[in-house]
Amino acid sequence: MKPPALPDSIATPAYVLDEAALARNLETAARIKRETGCKILLATKAFALPAAFPMMREVLDGTTASGEYEARLGFDEFGKEVHVYSPAYMPGEVERLTKLARHIYFNSPEQIHRYLPIVQAEPGVKIGIRINPGYSNATLGGALYDPCAPYSRFGATRDTLDDVPWEHVDVLHAHALCEARDAGSVGLIRHIAREFPQYVRKVKAVNFGGGHFVNKPDYDVANLIAAINEFRATFGVDVILEPGAGLVVDTGYLVATVLDIHKNEKNIAILDASASTHMPDVLEVPYTPTVVGAAAPGELPHSYILGGKTCMTGDIIGEYAFAKPLHVGDRIVFTDMMQYSFVKNNTFNGVPLPSLNVLSADGTCRIVREFGYDEFRHRLG
Ligand SMILES: Cc1ncc(COP(=O)(O)O)c(C=O)c1O
Structure with a gap:
């Protein structure tokens, strides 16, 4: 796509968001939501520009944060649902998060046991468990961007899942992708259906994380839509996606x-x-x-x-x-x-x-x- 003319008056260096391009990307998100009934959250780790939030909140259901500060940003500036996941929380962080986020995801059964009293003290806060699905689909950077690479610190491994107090868990979270095309997204969804059905049946929603590069021309969005619909029909659960890069790529x-x-x-x-x-x-x-x-x-x-x-x-x-x-x-x-640039x-x-x-x-x-x-x-x- 030909970039628009940028005014010569812009003093450099300068990051410039192209709102027309963002609007096109958001149409893809709107279509996925419309045709599947899933929720889509913006992963603010990839793109945290409050100036763009009014446009994004028209379509998206909220934001997902990597910790307290991003959760606060989502709460204060985006104003819809705030989800948060961190592989470990700082002292006092979970208490503070219960005032900002309605969904707090933990990295292990042990963390849920530790923080359960704190979460339960705040009515309405829901618990998620991040699992390590053992599904690798690295399209970028090899092990550097593969959450399921050997010795990954992300997510409860399969052998620990029976220790999860499932009666307290609302969301099963499986983030495993990075710049994946539809084959990766569909592969992850089917992998969870095939390998973890007994756990999916214990929750109300499954969050398939980010890394869905839905706005790349070679991503067949119809395949993602079909896979989500098949998953929802099989298990009767809600589905959440939380892309960052895929929402703002090429914008x-x-x-x-x-x-x-x-x-x-x-x-x-x-x-x-x-x-x-x-x-x-x-x-x-x-x-x-x-x-x-x-x-x-x-x-x-x-x-x-x-x-x-x-x-x-x-x-x-x-x-x-x-x-x-x-x-x-x-x-x-x-x-x-726009992705992973000014945020880093x-x-x-x-x-x-x-x-x-x-x-x-x-x-x-x-x-x-x-x-x-x-x-x-x-x-x-
Ligand atoms: C848990 C989680 N969710 C969502 C994302 C967003 O991924 P992406 O920007 O590749 O879509 C990431 C990225 O690292 C992540 O770790």
Whole structure:
């Protein structure tokens, strides 16, 4: 899809949410909900932009959090259901969560036994158990992003499931996917139906986690819908999905400026955006993001390594080819920069944080937040 024109006036570095693209993605979520009756929550670990919440809350049922702060964000800013899962909770965290979240998921039967009195003290709070379904479908990063990789710390293993006090549990939670296409989603749903039916029959809802990359063109949403409907017809339970990336994939940009062109056998463009500080997944996964108007080295006449202005040698975004030579002051636009980008950024080297912006469907762009020296200074005590 061709990205829309971004105003030259945007000061860089800048993340820009494309509201028209987000609206398209939300239509997919609306269809899945409409055709299955399932609930869909936004996993705020992937994307936590309150400026986008009014649009998202029109379609989604709420948010799912990784701990107290995200739960608070969901409670204060999204305003619908708040679910929360963490592999372990800090002292006092569960007490505080009972005031924010109506669904608290635990990582083991032992945790449920430990926290049961605290949860029961707050009427209406429901308990979930995360299981480790032993279903691996890693499409990204191998074991790094496989919740069911060997020695995973996520979820109760099968041999402990008879220790779960099921009479107190409402939701069985099985997050096992990462950037999965429909075959992964359907595979997980059928795996739970086949391998864990005796436990599914003990709960009111099954949460199939995130990692459903429903807005990628090669994801056949009809197959997911059929699998959810089959599961619901078999067990008579509610179904919950909690995607993050799949809701906001391809909905925005990181806009950078070329600060300098350095030469060391190759041409190296140094940017005011950085992999280390602004797109850490580029180094962690690792992957090479798409740049608007650029191609793979050799496919266009002018090749450049794009790197950040930090002191980290590995702060390299990738090598790209352009139709024309790059110059100081040129704009570089990275695509698919809404998921796991600004939620993970940092001020290493004192590199300024990119501003947060929203591009409306009518082409107007508004700044949601700009950052300065204070953000760097405040974190240092
Ligand atoms: C428990 C849980 N739910 C949901 C998600 C969201 O996954 P994604 O952003 O890949 O859809 C994650 C991601 O790590 C997760 O750990």
